[in-house]
Amino acid sequence: xxxxxxxxxxxxxxxxxxxxxxxxxxxxxxxxxxxxxxxxxxxxxxxxxxxxxxxxxxxxxxxxxxxxxxxxxxxxxxxxxxxxxxxxxxxxxxxxxxxxxxxxxxxxxxxxxxxxxxxxxxxxxxxxxxxxxxxxxxxxxxxxxxxxxxxxxxxxxxxxxxxxxxxxxxxxxxxxxxxxxxxxxxxxxxxxxxxxxxxxxxxxxxxxxxxxxxxxxxxxxxxxxxxxxxxxxxxxxxxxxxxxxxxxxx
Ligand code: PEP
Numbered sequence: 211x212x213x214x215x216x217x218x219x220x221x222x223x224x225x226x227x228x229x230x231x232x233x234x235x236x237x238x239x240x241x242x243x244x245x246x247x248x249x250x251x252x253x254x255x256x257x258x259x260x261x262x263x264x265x266x267x268x269x270x271x272x273x274x275x276x277x278x279x280x281x282x283x284x285x286x287x288x289x290x291x292x293x294x295x296x297x298x299x300x301x302x303x304x305x306x307x308x309x310x311x312x313x314x315x316x317x318x319x320x321x322x323x324x325x326x327x328x329x330x331x332x333x334x335x336x337x338x339x340x341x342x343x344x345x346x347x348x349x350x351x352x353x354x355x356x357x358x359x360x361x362x363x364x365x366x367x368x369x370x371x372x373x374x375x376x377x378x379x380x381x382x383x384x385x386x387x388x389x390x391x392x393x394x395x396x397x398x399x400x401x402x403x404x405x406x407x408x409x410x411x412x413x414x415x416x417x418x419x420x421x422x423x424x425x426x427x428x429x430x431x432x433x434x435x436x437x438x439x440x441x442x443x444x445x446x447x448x449x450x451x452x453x454x455x456x457x458x459x460x
Contacts, residue, residue, distance in 0.1 A: 212417050214433065215373060215440035216457045217249035217272060217334060218447025219302060219421075220256075229256035233263050235450035244268060246440070248457050249300050250447070254288050261297040272300030272334065275308060278321035280328075290329040301326045302334045302442075304360060306379045316359025323360060323372075332371045334442065335360055336421070337400070341380035349378075350399050357403050366408040374400055374418045375442040381422025383444060387432075393420045394437045401437075426455035433460030 224232060229252045236250070251272035252260050261271050277287035293301060303326060304319040314322075319335070326333045337356040339349045353376075361369060376396045378388050388396070397418045405413035420432055421442030432438050433456075446452040 212415065212439045213245070213247055215247040215249065215417055215419060216453075217251060217300065217302075217375075217419065217440070217442050218453050219274060219305070219442055219444050220250065220252045220448060221274070221307070221444060222253060223448055224252060224256055226256045226259050229253075229260050230263065232448070232450060233260050233269075236269065236453060237263065237267055239450050239454055243458060246457065251300070251302055257293070257296045257298065264297070270299045271297050272302060273298045274302045274305070276301050276303065276322055276325055278318065278325050280325070290325040290331065294329040294331060298331055300332050300334055300373070302336065302375075304356070305336045306338060306377060306382060310379075316356060319360045320363055323364070327364075327368055327372075332373055334373045334375050334419070336375045336377050336442070338375075338377040338379050338382075338422070344378065344380065349396065353396060353400055354403055357400060358407070361404075361407060364408075366412040369408060369416075370412065372416055373440075374404075374416060375421045376400060376418055377421035377442060383423070385423050387423045387425075387428050388420070390431050390435050390438070393432060394435050397437045397439075424456060426452050426459065429456040429459035431460075 249270045249272045251274050264271055273293045277289050280289050303322045308314045323333050339352040343352050381388050401413050417439035419440040419442045420438050424441040424443045425446050
């Protein structure tokens with residue numbers, strides 16, 4: 211049985227003080243259930259303070275991005291060792307907003323994955339098709355090219371602990387959710403790809419989350435599916451109440 215994982219991607223929301231309030235409320239209102247991994251991914255500027263608050267709690271810390279290099283003259287960047295030292299266990303890599311606004315391609319994403327894995331953190335690799343790609347019947351082609359493009363250079367021992375987030379781009383921040391059947395089909399396809407690349411054992415243990423307008427109202431239906439190993443939550447993770455209702459759904 212794969213342990214489900216619900217992660218909140220706070221994007222560019224919450225100052226450090228606001229982040230402290232949100233995480234304090236998450237920890238106060240209800241202890242997250244212990245049969246699931248719960249992760250919060252604040253902006254870089256709030257990681258240190260959130261990390262202090264999470265010490266001794268079951269909630270884990272994640273980052274939203276990382277530089278591919280360990281250190282050097284890369285003005286404005288943050289490296290994997292820096293994130294590791296702050297207590298991050300997870301790092302989101304290849305989010306569609308980074309692909310779209312920051313021109314991240316599969317080769318760069320592969321380098322970032324390598325940097326995260328080298329520090330023994332778990333990448334959350336985001337893949338997903340755009341609306342025109344789904345409508346053009348190219349969903350599987352896109353998922354295959356993103357998955358192989360990012361993971362093609364690794365072997366099974368290197369990617370143990372990896373989490374994949376299936377995030378159809380047309381569902382992110384739009385209020386449109388993939389039906390659970392669409393999500394299950396995409397997850398099965400990704401798992402099959404992982405089996406071809408790394409073997410059935412690794413594919414069977416790798417968690418694949420769904421992301422795209424997950425809300426308390428639709429979370430139970432998605433999370434009840436055995437093929438859906440959790441959720442990557444954007445907008446609804448910015449309030450303790452809605453995030454915790456998703457954590458406890460299904
Ligand atoms: C995301 O940021 O990964 C995401 C899925 O956002 P939202 O839940 O707001 O669609």
